[in-house]
Amino acid sequence: MAEVLVLAEHSGGEVKKVTAELLTAARRLGEPSVVWAGPGAAEGRARLAEFGAVTVYVADSPDFAGFVVAPKAELLAQLVAEKSPAAVLVAGTTEGKEIAGRLAVKTNSGVLTDAVDVTAGPDGPVAEQANFGGAITVRSTVRAGTPVIAVRPNAVSAEAAEGAAELVSVGFAASDAAKGARVTERVAAEKGARPDLTEAQIVVSGGRGTGSADGFKVIEELADALGAAVGASRAVTDAGWYPHQFQVGQTGKTVSPQLYAAIGISGAIQHRAGMQTSKTIIAVNKDPEAPIFEIADFGVVGDLFKVVPQLEDEIAKRKQL
Amino acid sequence: MLSLNIVVCVKQVPDTAVERTLTSAGTLDRASLDGLINELDEYAIEEGLKIAEAQGGEVTILSMGPGKASESIRKALSMGADKAVHVSDEALAGSDALATSLVLAAAVRSAGFDLVICGSESTDARTGVVPAMLAERLGVPQLTLASKVEISGTDVTVRRVSDEGYEVVTGSLPAVVSVVEKINEPRYPSFKGIMAAKKKPVRVLSLADLAVDPGAVGLASAATGVADFAVRPARAAGEIVTDEGDGGVQAAAFLAGRKFI
Numbered sequence: 001m002a003e004v005l006v007l008a009e010h011s012g013g014e015v016k017k018v019t020a021e022l023l024t025a026a027r028r029l030g031e032p033s034v035v036w037a038g039p040g041a042a043e044g045r046a047r048l049a050e051f052g053a054v055t056v057y058v059a060d061s062p063d064f065a066g067f068v069v070a071p072k073a074e075l076l077a078q079l080v081a082e083k084s085p086a087a088v089l090v091a092g093t094t095e096g097k098e099i100a101g102r103l104a105v106k107t108n109s110g111v112l113t114d115a116v117d118v119t120a121g122p123d124g125p126v127a128e129q130a131n132f133g134g135a136i137t138v139r140s141t142v143r144a145g146t147p148v149i150a151v152r153p154n155a156v157s158a159e160a161a162e163g164a165a166e167l168v169s170v171g172f173a174a175s176d177a178a179k180g181a182r183v184t185e186r187v188a189a190e191k192g193a194r195p196d197l198t199e200a201q202i203v204v205s206g207g208r209g210t211g212s213a214d215g216f217k218v219i220e221e222l223a224d225a226l227g228a229a230v231g232a233s234r235a236v237t238d239a240g241w242y243p244h245q246f247q248v249g250q251t252g253k254t255v256s257p258q259l260y261a262a263i264g265i266s267g268a269i270q271h272r273a274g275m276q277t278s279k280t281i282i283a284v285n286k287d288p289e290a291p292i293f294e295i296a297d298f299g300v301v302g303d304l305f306k307v308v309p310q311l312e313d314e315i316a317k318r319k320q321l
Numbered sequence: 322m323l324s325l326n327i328v329v330c331v332k333q334v335p336d337t338a339v340e341r342t343l344t345s346a347g348t349l350d351r352a353s354l355d356g357l358i359n360e361l362d363e364y365a366i367e368e369g370l371k372i373a374e375a376q377g378g379e380v381t382i383l384s385m386g387p388g389k390a391s392e393s394i395r396k397a398l399s400m401g402a403d404k405a406v407h408v409s410d411e412a413l414a415g416s417d418a419l420a421t422s423l424v425l426a427a428a429v430r431s432a433g434f435d436l437v438i439c440g441s442e443s444t445d446a447r448t449g450v451v452p453a454m455l456a457e458r459l460g461v462p463q464l465t466l467a468s469k470v471e472i473s474g475t476d477v478t479v480r481r482v483s484d485e486g487y488e489v490v491t492g493s494l495p496a497v498v499s500v501v502e503k504i505n506e507p508r509y510p511s512f513k514g515i516m517a518a519k520k521k522p523v524r525v526l527s528l529a530d531l532a533v534d535p536g537a538v539g540l541a542s543a544a545t546g547v548a549d550f551a552v553r554p555a556r557a558a559g560e561i562v563t564d565e566g567d568g569g570v571q572a573a574a575f576l577a578g579r580k581f582i
Contacts, residue, residue, distance in 0.1 A: 068463055068481065068490050069453060094441075094449060094466055095483065101450030102457040104419055110544030111418060113448040126548055136343060137551050144419075144544035180462030181492045184478075189486035196484060202581065226581065237503075244503050245482065250444055251360060251502050259581050276556065280579055282572060288563070295556040298575040302564025310569025315582050318573065 002030035002086035005079060006053070007072065007099065009091045010036070013043030017199055018091040020158035022151055023051040025118040027161060029125050030086045033057060034165070035079060037064040037072050041167055049165035051158060056165050059172035063179065069095060070178035073102035078172065080107050080146050087125050087142075089118070092150035093198070100150045109145025116155040116256070116277065125149060130277050153198050154256055189245065197229045197246060202259045205231035205248055205275070209264020209285060209304050213241040218308050219263055225315045231255065231275075233265045249274035264304045267292025284308060325378030325472075325494075328429050329369040329402065330439040330455075332359045333386050333393040346540060347547025348415050358393045361440025363400075363507040364500045368470055369438045370401045371505065376472055379403045381432050385413060385424055391523070399510035399518035406432055410528045415540025418446070422454035424538060427531040429459060434495055436477070441466055441499040452499035462492025465499040 004026040009016040019034070026032035033055040034048050041058040048056055057079060063071040076088060076099070088103065090096040097113050104111035115127035125147050129138045142148070197203065204226060206219035216236065223230045231248040232241070248255055250270040260278035265271060267283070267290055275281070276295055283296040284304045293299045300307050333356040358366075369380045382397040382405040384390045394405045408428050416424070429437055437459070442449035456463035464470075467479035468487065477496050481488045510518070528535050536542055562571050576582045 068465070068488075070457070070463060073457070093484065097449045098453035098463070098465060101418065101422075101448075101453040102463075104450070104544070105422065105454050105457040108419070108544070110546075111448075111450060112545055113450060121548070130553070131343075131550075135553055137553050138343075138347065139548045139550065141546055141548050142544060143546050177460055180456075180496070181464055181490050183488050183490050185489035187486045187488070198484065245484075259576070259579070280581075281556070282575065284568070284572070288561075293561050294558050296561070297559035298572065299559070299561040300564050300568040300572055301561060302568045307564050307568040307572065310567075311572045312569075314570050314573035315576075318577060318582050 003083050004030040004032050005076065005083070005085045005088045006032050006034050007076060007088070007090045007096070008034050008036045008044065008048070009093070009096070010038070010040055010044050013040030015044045015047040016091070017158065018153040020047070020051045021153065021156040022089045022091065023048070023053055024159050025151055025156045026089050027052050028118065029120050032163070033083070033085070035076060037075055045165050045167060049163050050160050052161035052163040053165040054163050056167050057170045058167055059170045061172055061174065063174035066183055067174065067179045068181035068183060069098045070102060070180065071174040072099050073106060074174055074178045075170070075172050076103045077106040079170070085146060087147040087149060090148070090150050092152040097150045100148045104145070104148045107145050109148050110142035111148040111150070112140050112142065113150040115149050115151045118149060118151060118156070152254070152256065194223065195227070195229045197231055197248070197253055198255055200229035200255070200257050202226050202228035202261070203231045203248070203255050203257045203278070204228045204261040204263065205233065205265060206236060206242070206263050207233035207265030208235040210236065210241065215305070216241045218305065222261065222263070222308050222312055225312045228261070233271050262292050262296070263308060265292055266290045267295065325373065325376055325435045326433050327369045327373055327378055327380045327436045327438060328383050328432055328434045329362070329365050329380060329397070330425060330437065331362045331366065331382050331384045331393055331397050332443050333357065333384065333390040334359045334443055334445040343550055346415065347550050348540060356389055356392060358396055359440055359443045361442060361500065361502060364502060364504050365438045365440045366397050366400055366402060367505045367507040368500050370508070372436070372470070372472060378435070381406060383425065383428055383432065384408070385421065385428070387414070394523060395518050396510065398521045399514040400508055401514055404521055405523040407523055407525045408531065409525055410535070412528055412535035412539045415543060416538045417543040417545045418448050418450050418454060419544045420538035422451050422458055424528070424531065424533055425451070426455055426458035427533050428526065429455070431531060436494060437497045439497070439499045441501050452497055456497040459495070459497060462496040464490055464492050464496050467498055467500050468504050470498055470500070470504070
């Protein structure tokens with residue numbers, strides 16, 4: 001069976017959830033091999049085995065953390081040349097897409113980004129993409145080179161399957177050309193205990209209807225009651241009521257959680273572009289004509305400052321049962 | 322003072338506020354849509370203008386697209402850019418990211434550059450790969466996803482945003498920078514700027530002018546292809562209730578029914 005390379009996303013030896021999703025997709029195309037750039041492979045190995053990794057190529061070089069993107073693309077290109085894989089899968093994060101782009105140029109291959117599903121087809125992998133914010137579903141193939149596919153986190157359900165996950169050390173030294181953009185400092189955002197916006201099972205987002213930074217706190221409270229990530233509409237981030245990196249929509253993050261709660265969000269097309277592939281959508285808005293109700297599975301027309309606290313109380317009560 | 326050659330890549334895209342459709346070939350139906358400057362590219366233009374004002378230099382707008390893209394080029398010039406290069410060739414229609422980056426790299430090289438600035442992605446294709454591809458093709462530092470850009474001598478330092486926070490990244494000129502939203506507040510063209518833009522030079526280049534093989538670009542030779550596509554069935558509206566004092570309770574009941582609580 002043909003080998004399929006999966007670039008692992010990891011931090012401190014911990015394998016990120018998207019890697020399990022990539023391995024699940026890779027198993028449909030062939031035999032998955034993980035590419036592990038940086039330290040921590042020994043710690044991550046068990047998790048990779050659980051999702052069917054056959055081999056784990058380990059290149060433990062400080063250059064991956066020391067320089068932006070280019071060394072990882074170089075490592076993948078080296079392995080593509082050595083192993084002639086059937087495809088390369090990377091996480092469809094902003095950085096993953098950049099790695100995919102550079103790899104595509106290096107190997108003169110087609111690159112598909114934001115895949116929400118990957119299946120085997122007669123002419124190689126078929127990637128399903130949700131374009132224009134999910135309004136159109138496109139199935140694409142790669143016609144040249146080694147297919148490079150960036151798969152959106154949280155889109156494919158990770159399914160366990162046993163694999164040997166044999167660690168194989170790979171010799172790698174980044175070229176001078178790949179060391180052009182040096183990382184001199186890393187500053188972690190204050191994240192608290194909430195899940196990552198793009199990986200969360202539940203996202204609670206607030207819009208203009210929250211009225212102020214203070215009013216937006218009701219969104220955080222509901223999110224915490226549900227164990228959810230917090231999102232915001234552009235009106236909120238533009239007004240400075242909530243940090244910009246939490247914006248959901250055309251110019252912000254695209255999310256596809258199991259549940260999306262749109263609170264005080266009218267649901268303009270630019271916002272829907274970032275969330276309409278969510279599995280279930282609920283909405284609270286005082287305007288019965290708000291377009292968000294056209295796509296909501298359940299909606300409450302009413303004052304969010306009355307409805308949401310009551311919903312929180314109800315969640316608390318049900319938790320005690 | 323340095324005199325920097327700054328090239329800002331600008332893409333004309335359909336308005337995101339209207340519905341976008343695909344042609345039978347699976348490419349975006351651009352003909353039926355009004356175009357405007359890709360929003361993130363406006364931040365790129367503003368950043369280029371600010372750097373030129375602070376460091377000295379010239380801003381060249383680079384756009385690849387059909388004749389209609391000249392509207393966006395004029396707007397960029399009216400904001401204050403000095404001149405423009407418009408790569409326009411029928412053979413380019415349907416080009417994917419790999420081909421787009423090939424053509425842009427050729428055009429950047431031919432224009433000469435110290436700094437290339439792009440928006441981090443377009444609102445139509447949203448692949449987000451082109452700036453990184455340009456850096457790869459040009460063989461220069463990739464200083465992308467910047468929420469802040471500082472130039473000191475020949476060093477460029479950016480604040481690179483990520484899901485985890487940000488990284489401070491440094492490289493030397495020449496370099497490719499891509500910017501994210503909110504890096505600045507793009508200026509509006511002034512009346513004077515609009516008048517001046519009419520006289521600014523726009524070079525229209527074909528693939529032959531750039532010595533790019535037409536066989537390497539366009540829909541027919543794209544490295545990726547659309548197998549099929551379907552308009553996603555519209556989400557049917559579900560149950561909408563009006564709050565009469567128990568809206569929160571009803572919402573909780575719905576969530577419990579779906580096992581979310």
